[in-house]
Amino acid sequence: xSESIQLHLxxxxxxxxxxxxxxxxxxxxxxxxxxxxxxxxxxxxxxAPLGDPMAYxxxxxxxxxxxxxxxxxxxxxx
Amino acid sequence: MSNTKVVLPTEHCETCPAFTQLEQMGIKVGDFDRVIALAGxxxxxxxxxxxxxxxxxxxTGNWPGKTVTRAEGGFEFNKLRYxxxxxxxxxxxxxxxxxxxxxxxxxxxxxxxxxxxVTDATALERNLNLxxxxxxxxxxxxxxxxxxxxxxxxxxxxxxxxxxRDLGIPAxxxxxxxxxxxHTLLGAVAEVIEGKTETKPLRVEGTPEFQNAVNELVPMIxxxxxxxxxxxxxxxxxxxxxxxxxxxxxxxELNEIVSRQYQQDVQFSKKMSVEGRQ
Numbered sequence: 001x002s003e004s005i006q007l008h009l010x011x012x013x014x015x016x017x018x019x020x021x022x023x024x025x026x027x028x029x030x031x032x033x034x035x036x037x038x039x040x041x042x043x044x045x046x047x048a049p050l051g052d053p054m055a056y057x058x059x060x061x062x063x064x065x066x067x068x069x070x071x072x073x074x075x076x077x078x
Numbered sequence: 079m080s081n082t083k084v085v086l087p088t089e090h091c092e093t094c095p096a097f098t099q100l101e102q103m104g105i106k107v108g109d110f111d112r113v114i115a116l117a118g119x120x121x122x123x124x125x126x127x128x129x130x131x132x133x134x135x136x137x138t139g140n141w142p143g144k145t146v147t148r149a150e151g152g153f154e155f156n157k158l159r160y161x162x163x164x165x166x167x168x169x170x171x172x173x174x175x176x177x178x179x180x181x182x183x184x185x186x187x188x189x190x191x192x193x194x195x196v197t198d199a200t201a202l203e204r205n206l207n208l209x210x211x212x213x214x215x216x217x218x219x220x221x222x223x224x225x226x227x228x229x230x231x232x233x234x235x236x237x238x239x240x241x242x243r244d245l246g247i248p249a250x251x252x253x254x255x256x257x258x259x260x261h262t263l264l265g266a267v268a269e270v271i272e273g274k275t276e277t278k279p280l281r282v283e284g285t286p287e288f289q290n291a292v293n294e295l296v297p298m299i300x301x302x303x304x305x306x307x308x309x310x311x312x313x314x315x316x317x318x319x320x321x322x323x324x325x326x327x328x329x330x331e332l333n334e335i336v337s338r339q340y341q342q343d344v345q346f347s348k349k350m351s352v353e354g355r356q
Contacts, residue, residue: 029172030169033169035203035207059201059204060201060202060204061200061204
């Protein structure tokens, strides 16, 4: 099993499988509500000009996340 | 658990405060026979459906949490008059943002005859989270699978029949923009209200421990807030550690919410009947 990296470190066009969500409380709940759950495939589409926020593609829709939020999510490449 | 709606014994009705509130709600009196709530994720076309049904031309587009309240309008279907309440778009009923609270409080305490959850056919999976949450609160739910035109354009097929079977409630494919499926949707809503369609909402059962805990809490909540329509849901929220619900129960706010919701409905009905006469 390959090592996980933080979601915000993906390159545009790169995809990963969610391995762990490190946040707690309201943010974690929101993540789950938006489909960010373990085992789900997520793709970084592109980021805003200054690199934040970032546009991801998950469960058939687009989701924008702040860098600091994305950093709390661990993914395994591929 | 079965019905979330409180059935009051008639012999106590005259003096029971819950009964007087129910009468004053003005849902069955006044100008409307039935109340329908429109829930759904943001940008799924709730307001488009609202406008298509009411003929109003307001409330399309997004605007930030604070100013978002419920928009209301009316329509008639099969000679019955419906009040339609367009709720703010939410991904969930569990987080504590203000627009989500508006939606949640109305579904919980406004006791609509039926709630339509408008979903986006192109992102159905994400939308079903809210459907599950609404089904926890009430059995009178119909799913409108909207944006079917966009789904077709994307080459997506929606098996509404299987969806309906799996969820235990009607799932009707519609395109609010063109009016496709709207009559079928209203027919399904009417049948749910009239009990011609028996819904069996899919609910997460949980472990026996969880069920025991819920069963222990429900009578306590009912004792604290007599006439509360959704004690089971509140019990689950308490177990989840929902600070908002905890606070509402400990400081007696729960009763206020219930009666405030009723009062709003009474005020609305009065307003409508005045305007209706003009």
